[in-house]
Amino acid sequence: MIKEILKRTFLFAGIIISAVFFVSFLSVGMKPEILLVFEIFVLSFFVNVIQYFVKQVICTNFLANIMIEYFSVSVFVFLYGYFVEWFYRSNWWMAFVYVAVVYVPVYFLDMAVVKRDIDFINLQLERRREKDDKT
């Protein structure tokens, strides 16, 4: 339930931000802060595309999967950030740091979710066996 509420919260926040900045763009033109918001939306779209394709290719080894995903996304963020002038030549490595800041908590969160799912599955299997034994 909390997960669903959080998901809806972020989605709703995204819609509010895009609507507010779109109206600002129409009224005051493309200011740097408005451009940044749109750049983040474009980045987010392409990162999601990358994540989708990485998951299609490799999916059994989660650690390998997440490392490949991390490097793919980092390289994309680096190139994209360089293109839209987020990073200077000297601090190109910041892309890897920013992506790691997002990916490390996601990794641990995913581990916790998977552990919870496994515990649930094993509990249901145990209950089913007990039920079968009784009948």
Add this chain to the structure above:
Amino acid sequence: MEIKTRQADGKPLTVIIEYPIWDNKTRRLADKIKALDLTVSGSSEGKVFQVHISDIYYAESVERKTFLYTKDEVYMTDKKLYELEGMLKEAGIIRISKSCLMNVDMLYSIRQLMNSRLEATLINGEKLIVARTYLKGIKNILKGGAE
């Protein structure tokens, strides 16, 4: 849900479902029972057999060939894995990785390995690798059964 069984000599196996309203749970139950009567043709040592879906432990695609694994036998089938997936979903045989379908009724337990892979142990002791993406599918089937 109440389960009553009675022996009726000389009659074919008949399942009657009494329900107060036709809801998703009832529909799933009826679909599952119907699916149990389905068979898939598979060949072993040059002979063609009709393999009962309820006997299948898992199905695997190896080098573009699809194999059905029962308790003691392995059959090769002409069906593609995605075709089997569509046919067998209602019987609780679902995708667990790109190349494998598993019968959830044959699942004994699941555990996470050190390298973050997920390993399913079947009731006959066989072990299969489960991709995280498909873990939710197993959970949903067991959740449905527990409703």
